[in-house]
Amino acid sequence: xxxxxxxxxxxxxINNFTLSYFLGICPFLGVSGKLETAFRLGVANIFVMMITxxxxxxxxxxxxxYAPYLRLISFIIVIASSVQFVEMAIKKLSPELFKALGIFLxxxxxxxxxxxxxxxxxxxxxxFLEGMVYALGAGGGVTLALILMAxxxxxxxxxxxxxxxxxxxxxxxxxxxxxxxxMGFAGLFSTY
Amino acid sequence: MENQNPNAEEFLKGLxxxxxxxxxxxxxxxxxxxxxxxxxxxxxxxxxxxxxxxSSILVASLKSIIPKQVRITTYIIIIATFVTVVDFALAxxxxxxxxxxxxxxxxxxxxxxxxxxxxxxxxxxxxxxxILDALGMGIGFTFAMLCIGIPREILGSGSIFNISLFGSNFxxxxxxxxxxxxxxxxxxxxxxxxxxxxKKKARINYG
Numbered sequence: 001x002x003x004x005x006x007x008x009x010x011x012x013x014i015n016n017f018t019l020s021y022f023l024g025i026c027p028f029l030g031v032s033g034k035l036e037t038a039f040r041l042g043v044a045n046i047f048v049m050m051i052t053x054x055x056x057x058x059x060x061x062x063x064x065x066y067a068p069y070l071r072l073i074s075f076i077i078v079i080a081s082s083v084q085f086v087e088m089a090i091k092k093l094s095p096e097l098f099k100a101l102g103i104f105l106x107x108x109x110x111x112x113x114x115x116x117x118x119x120x121x122x123x124x125x126x127x128f129l130e131g132m133v134y135a136l137g138a139g140g141g142v143t144l145a146l147i148l149m150a151x152x153x154x155x156x157x158x159x160x161x162x163x164x165x166x167x168x169x170x171x172x173x174x175x176x177x178x179x180x181x182x183m184g185f186a187g188l189f190s191t192y
Numbered sequence: 193m194e195n196q197n198p199n200a201e202e203f204l205k206g207l208x209x210x211x212x213x214x215x216x217x218x219x220x221x222x223x224x225x226x227x228x229x230x231x232x233x234x235x236x237x238x239x240x241x242x243x244x245x246x247s248s249i250l251v252a253s254l255k256s257i258i259p260k261q262v263r264i265t266t267y268i269i270i271i272a273t274f275v276t277v278v279d280f281a282l283a284x285x286x287x288x289x290x291x292x293x294x295x296x297x298x299x300x301x302x303x304x305x306x307x308x309x310x311x312x313x314x315x316x317x318x319x320x321x322x323i324l325d326a327l328g329m330g331i332g333f334t335f336a337m338l339c340i341g342i343p344r345e346i347l348g349s350g351s352i353f354n355i356s357l358f359g360s361n362f363x364x365x366x367x368x369x370x371x372x373x374x375x376x377x378x379x380x381x382x383x384x385x386x387x388x389x390x391k392k393k394a395r396i397n398y399g
Contacts, residue, residue: 019371020371021225021371022220022221022224022225022371022374023221023225023299024221025220025221025224026220026221026304029217029220069276069280071276071298072272072275072276072279072298072301073269073272073273073276076268076269076272076301077265077269080265111302112221112299112302112303115298115299115301115302116295116299119295119298119299120295123294123295163390164383164386164387164390165383165386166386167382167386168217168379168382169379169380169382169383169386170379171379172375172376172378172379172382173375173376173379173380173383175375175379176372176373176374176375176376176379177372179371179372179375180367180372183370183371183372
């Protein structure tokens with residue numbers, strides 16, 4: 001149990017996917033303009049990551065033992081198609097939820113954060129439960145980064161910012177400062 | 193630029209005018225994640241260029257038989273195949289660099305730069321032009337990686353390609369080789385790029 005909590009906190013704060021592994025930067029810079037959209041994208045991310053963790057575990061246990069060179073190809077195909085299936089199921093079962101998350105699902109299906117999660121949890125040799133907790137933490141971390149970023153960006157809209165730094169340059173520098181703040185969490189890890 | 197040879201134009205546009213990192217802002221994840229030393233940047237740039245070149249050749253030559261509905265899936269499978277080749281080749285020839293780059297070699301698959309070139313260029317043009325485009329974009333990407341990696345290594349460890357520059361008195365800016373350094377370096381480079389473009393435009397306007 002102790003171990004699971006550490007996996008969660010480590011993925012959420014210390015090894016935050018967006019701010020310290022640079023995974024999922026494209027949606028992080030692209031969709032973080034508004035707080036509400038950012039939150040929804042984050043939730044969709046958690047959702048896809050949970051599916052990914054389950055798929056990665058299944059592939060690792062039953063398929064990749066026999067054909068390790070298929071790792072990348074099988075991860076991508078299986079993750080993309082299972083997300084598609086779940087998307088169809090949600091559309092049928094809960095149109096409300098689909099309306100809230102639907103447009104983001106294809107956007108993040110083969111995002112680097114998703115594939116990164118599958119690869120990292122394989123490399124670390126996580127079991128099923130550990131993998132799920134890791135996915136929850138990583139998804140939560142991405143959501144946290146998105147929300148923080150969107151909050152700051154909403155504020156910067158009201159400010160008088162020189163022309164040259166507008167756009168991606170400003171966002172990257174904000175991200176750098178956020179990432180520096182998150183480095184402080186590394187102290188939490190000294191006991192582990 | 194109208195009187196220039198169109199083939200040269202396809203090659204040159206990737207280097208500066210449509211540079212994948214500075215102008216199109218594609219392929220950011222590897223550009224930030226593994227650019228902490230010059231050697232890693234170079235390895236990542238070359239690996240990405242190789243995958244881009246091979247997949248462009250294959251997509252351009254198969255474009256008439258790939259069904260339109262599943263084209264993206266097909267591109268991804270082609271890219272994933274070449275990334276697996278690079279991954280295994282690097283692990284065999286240079287295990288040290290392979291270990292440094294870790295999972296980021298595998299993550300070349302989801303580099304939007306590569307998929308973007310297949311969809312936007314290789315699937316519509318001949319093999320020859322696609323090779324030129326892929327080479328230009330690959331070199332442009334490698335150039336951008338080095339632009340980020342070299343200053344980060346100089347400031348962060350006081351060396352370049354592992355050769356010490358300043359002697360033992362230099363106090364390294366450790367933050368530059370840590371994750372925030374990547375964000376800062378690319379942010380400031382883009383700032384410089386914007387500034388340069390603006391100045392050039394102003395100069396043209398005032399003639």
